[in-house]
Amino acid sequence: MFKVVTCLTYEHDYSYVVIAAIVCVMSSIMTVRLFDRAKRLPTESPLSWTILSGMAGGAAIWTTHFVAMLGFRIPMDHAFNPFLTLASLLIAIVFTAKGLHVAVTGADRFSSEGGGLIIGVGIVAMHFTGMAGLEVAGHIQWDWSLAALSVVFALVLGALTTHLLARHSFAWSRPLAMLTLVLAICSMHFTAMGAATLVPDPSVFVPARAISSEFLAVLVLAAMAVVAGLALYVLDTRTQRELIDSFRHAATHDALTGLPNRAFLSAHLPQMLEQGRAAATETAVLVVDLDRFKEVNDVHGHHCGDFLLQTLAERFTDCLGSGELVARVGGDEFIAVKQHVRAQAQVDDFARRLVACVLEPMQHEANTLGVGASVGVSLYPGDFNDAEELVGAADLAMYRAKRSLGDKVCYYESSMDEGRRARSALAMELRHAIERNELELYYQPQLDVRTGQVSGYEALLRWHHRTRGVVSPTEFIPIAEETGLIIPIGEWVLKTVCAEVARWSKPYRVAVNVASAQLTQVDLPRMVHEILLRTGLPAGRLELEITEASVIEDRDRTLHVIRQLKALGVTIAMDDYGTGYSSLSTLQVFPFDKVKIDRSFVDGLMTNETSTAIVKATILLASSLKIAVLAEGVERQEQVDFLQAEGCAEMQGFLFGRPQPLTDIAETVGCGDEARGAPGSAARAASAAEAA
Numbered sequence: 001m002f003k004v005v006t007c008l009t010y011e012h013d014y015s016y017v018v019i020a021a022i023v024c025v026m027s028s029i030m031t032v033r034l035f036d037r038a039k040r041l042p043t044e045s046p047l048s049w050t051i052l053s054g055m056a057g058g059a060a061i062w063t064t065h066f067v068a069m070l071g072f073r074i075p076m077d078h079a080f081n082p083f084l085t086l087a088s089l090l091i092a093i094v095f096t097a098k099g100l101h102v103a104v105t106g107a108d109r110f111s112s113e114g115g116g117l118i119i120g121v122g123i124v125a126m127h128f129t130g131m132a133g134l135e136v137a138g139h140i141q142w143d144w145s146l147a148a149l150s151v152v153f154a155l156v157l158g159a160l161t162t163h164l165l166a167r168h169s170f171a172w173s174r175p176l177a178m179l180t181l182v183l184a185i186c187s188m189h190f191t192a193m194g195a196a197t198l199v200p201d202p203s204v205f206v207p208a209r210a211i212s213s214e215f216l217a218v219l220v221l222a223a224m225a226v227v228a229g230l231a232l233y234v235l236d237t238r239t240q241r242e243l244i245d246s247f248r249h250a251a252t253h254d255a256l257t258g259l260p261n262r263a264f265l266s267a268h269l270p271q272m273l274e275q276g277r278a279a280a281t282e283t284a285v286l287v288v289d290l291d292r293f294k295e296v297n298d299v300h301g302h303h304c305g306d307f308l309l310q311t312l313a314e315r316f317t318d319c320l321g322s323g324e325l326v327a328r329v330g331g332d333e334f335i336a337v338k339q340h341v342r343a344q345a346q347v348d349d350f351a352r353r354l355v356a357c358v359l360e361p362m363q364h365e366a367n368t369l370g371v372g373a374s375v376g377v378s379l380y381p382g383d384f385n386d387a388e389e390l391v392g393a394a395d396l397a398m399y400r401a402k403r404s405l406g407d408k409v410c411y412y413e414s415s416m417d418e419g420r421r422a423r424s425a426l427a428m429e430l431r432h433a434i435e436r437n438e439l440e441l442y443y444q445p446q447l448d449v450r451t452g453q454v455s456g457y458e459a460l461l462r463w464h465h466r467t468r469g470v471v472s473p474t475e476f477i478p479i480a481e482e483t484g485l486i487i488p489i490g491e492w493v494l495k496t497v498c499a500e501v502a503r504w505s506k507p508y509r510v511a512v513n514v515a516s517a518q519l520t521q522v523d524l525p526r527m528v529h530e531i532l533l534r535t536g537l538p539a540g541r542l543e544l545e546i547t548e549a550s551v552i553e554d555r556d557r558t559l560h561v562i563r564q565l566k567a568l569g570v571t572i573a574m575d576d577y578g579t580g581y582s583s584l585s586t587l588q589v590f591p592f593d594k595v596k597i598d599r600s601f602v603d604g605l606m607t608n609e610t611s612t613a614i615v616k617a618t619i620l621l622a623s624s625l626k627i628a629v630l631a632e633g634v635e636r637q638e639q640v641d642f643l644q645a646e647g648c649a650e651m652q653g654f655l656f657g658r659p660q661p662l663t664d665i666a667e668t669v670g671c672g673d674e675a676r677g678a679p680g681s682a683a684r685a686a687s688a689a690e691a692a
């Protein structure tokens with residue numbers, strides 16, 4: 001060790017040592033920064049980057065060594081072998097590049113340290129090759145134990161450097177790594193220099209073609225300039241470009257799924273359409289909307305919904321071919337584009353692939369997630385010439401697909417636009433329906449399966465439109481829900497039904513449909529209470545029908561409202577059971593008094609195995625939970641026989657009576673002449689007169 005200290009203090013020119021130290025510190029800082037940068041690059045980081053980093057880091061290490069060499073006082077004639085000097089530079093570059101690459105991308109357990117070892121080997125190899133290139137008028141005698149120690153310094157400190165960089169991120173890990181690298185370079189250099197003793201030998205001549213110290217100084221200066229230039233290029237240019245790229249990527253891609261977003265689509269769709277036009281091919285725009293996604297979110301939580309979207313995005317990306325694109329433009333809405341379309345079959349195939357991605361079940365923790373997809377398609381230039389209009393058209397087609405029971409993929413047709421216009425016109429008129437006395441309640445009987453006697457009625461709303469005649473609730477209730485008109489309409493229904501039924505002399509129970517928007521109103525129980533008090537209808541005669549979907553929308557709040565309603569004495573029925581998402585669990589959690597099996601299952605009794613099984617299972621489950629079961633849509637005697645055999649409590653359907661105006665059932669329920677003044681009768685009379 002003493003030899004090393006003597007070597008450093010007596011055999012070196014301090015000014016060179018200081019310069020070497022500065023270069024060494026700078027090169028260490030740069031290598032550490034290069035390492036951090038490399039880690040942030042994608043794994044398939046380009047080879048050119050590794051070469052650049054190796055050149056910058058390796059040349060810096062080489063420069064340190066040779067600046068220090070120039071400061072080494074050599075008391076005899078000397079020069080540098082050009083070939084070995086150049087070879088030492090190349091060694092430093094190659095090993096540094098390889099070491100950084102292994103430390104950053106290596107997948108083995110000790111890759112990080114392995115990379116540091118390679119850099120250490122590079123420092124050693126560079127040093128001894130450089131020393132081998134030192135031509136002196138004498139010999140070099142080596143102290144092998146010191147030489148070995150210098151190798152140990154380089155390897156251990158090199159590995160420690162990348163270990164700190166790759167495995168730690170505490171506040172001092174970077175400065176520490178820089179320090180260990182400085183120590184790796186300096187301790188190696190000066191220990192190895194201390195290990196060398198120059199013994200003059202007049203019989204040895206310095207070859208003429210060797211590089212002089214002055215020329216080496218120029219070479220080192222040039223290397224320093226190259227290093228500085230490369231460092232600037234690698235770190236700064238790259239930083240800026242990456243920064244710009246990452247901002248651009250974030251602005252045009254969805255953060256959750258990594259898919260292109262609406263901004264990307266707006267920027268690229270016109271271009272894609274133009275390319276299609278130039279190639280005389282069609283371009284298809286597909287709007288893909290997930291069915292039942294909201295339920296997944298509500299039932300299983302948002303992390304589950306996020307997982308579903310991410311998995312779906314991966315599947316979409318994997319199934320895309322050339323000229324195809326999928327963007328996420330909303331919570332559960334995607335827009336896909338297919339270029340170079342020559343036949344509709346190609347679009348059909350694309351839509352089928354996308355739907356298949358959605359339908360394939362997903363497993364998240366203990367849950368199997370299942371969602372559906374509705375797809376709307378528009379074509380350029382067939383349907384519209386403008387990107388925005390094409391998306392709007394595909395959107396309309398998607399809504400058609402969503403509403404239809406069978407088709408999950410719908411192509412845009414110009415009649416859809418007319419449909420949209422008609423819907424908004426209907427919405428305008430619906431606003432005035434109450435004040436114009438155009439609404440009326442019809443009543444459909446519900447029967448006890450065992451006795452065959454009427455046990456109650458369901459109140460069903462009808463709209464007597466002045467020119468269209470009777471408008472079905474399946475047409476106007478969704479519009480009322482979309483526009484918020486369901487709130488005043490729902491209140492009118494409750495008031496009217498309770499007032500009408502309170503006048504019946506027979507104490508039949510009446511069921512009233514309640515929309516999900518009404519259920520989310522916290523003052524619904526108070527309103528029902530007031531209506532019951534005002535009309536005098538006993539609470540036990542009122543049943544409220546709510547659907548599964550509204551239950552799932554906000555479970556806690558709905559449960560709270562239902563409990564308050566039940567506290568009034570009102571009974572609660574679940575309508576359209578089986579068409580929603582989480583039927584079984586909902587039955588257990590919510591205190592329903594009755595379940596109404598949807599008519600689509602009753603319709604399939606005896607002909608469809610699944611429907612039969614669902615009806616059987618529901619009756620079984622409900623009876624174990626002490627919940628009554630009513631089968632909707634009974635139209636045939638054999639359905640009655642089946643329901644009787646299975647122990648179903650109630651039934652409702654055209655077989656026993658269609659929904660009828662109050663006047664038609666007045667006698668049965670015992671309300672005599674009062675029914676004639678029923679709301680809606682004026683409007684009916686008016687429309688009948690108009691028709692006549």
Ligand code: C2E
Binds near residue numbers: 473632652653
């Ligand atoms: P819902 O509550 O499931 O009502 C039963 C529907 O099935 C009624 O249609 C009824 O006419 C029909 N139906 C009954 N028996 C049979 C049968 O044997 N065969 C067939 N094919 N159909 C049968 P409607 O009156 O057209 O009502 C449709 C839906 O509109 C109702 O379905 C309900 O969801 C909604 N709705 C009706 N009135 C109101 C209301 O006052 N408020 C709210 N929020 N929704 C209402």
Ligand code: MG
Binds near residue numbers: 513545
């Ligand atoms: Mg109903």
Ligand code: MG
Binds near residue numbers: 575576596598599632
């Ligand atoms: Mg129903």
